[in-house]
Amino acid sequence: MENQILGSGVLDVCASFATGPRQDDGTFYEFRTYYLKPSKMKEFLENSKKNVHLRTAHSELIGYWSVEFGGRLNTVFHIWKYDNFAHRTAVRKALAQDKEWHEQFLLPSLPLIDKQESEITYLVPWCKLGKPPKQGVYELITFQMKPGGPALWGHSFQRAIHVHINQGYATLIGVFNAEYGALNRVHVLWWSENADTRAAGRHRSHEDPRVVAAVRESVQYLETQQNILLIPTSFSPLK
Incomplete structure (x- = not known):
């Protein structure tokens, strides 16, 4: 009986801290920010537009933006959706083996990028x-x-x-x-x-x-x- 009471108390305490339903699947969103070298924004976006289909063939793009106010100039921000971490790992592996992606987008774009940041988020x-x-x-x-x-x-x-x-x-x-x-x-x-x-x-x-x-x-x-x-x-x- 003492263990049952103690267990109930612990559950009550945990419940009092709960904020609602938990994530019921593994879906997450990767926020990627690319800081481009000055004067390279136009070239980068043109190359991205031309070859974005090579990237979206592997996973879903939610949105792709340029930063207008409030951040560093010559910055692009994009959000990608993944089913779970295994899905993202598989996508990154497939991209590493995608010759067309490397030759048409990655290699021409790398010299234009000053810095990259990545953040994993859940809705x-x-x-x-x-x-x-x-x-x-x-x-x-x-x-x-x-x-x-x-x-x-x-x-x-x-x-x-x-x-x-x-x-x-x-x-x-x-x-x-x-x-x-x-x-x-x-x-x-x-x-x-x-x-x-x-x-x-x-x-x-x-x-x-x-x-x-x-x-x-x-x-x-x-x-x-x-x-x-x-x-x-x-x-x-x-x-």
């Missing part, structure tokens, strides 16, 4: 990947939360996101929690028709007491945040 359980109503611009906001994970800040963060969605200040594409990279990092990808509508929506949200209250609750768990404005390329699935 949070309460969010599905969205689609924009039409072509527009994207804002990627990165929140560095305090240590503790979603068990600490998950509920308040979710409420802050939902209040923005419910009032229609922007269109949510996805909320991604970092698995490899800086831990306790959350990326939120929003769509707007253009940079001006994004600015107008942001200004209205700052005057909305419902948004202010939700953000005030969430911000106690926040360490830093930053954003970048992204312009989709002509070959990006997300426009």
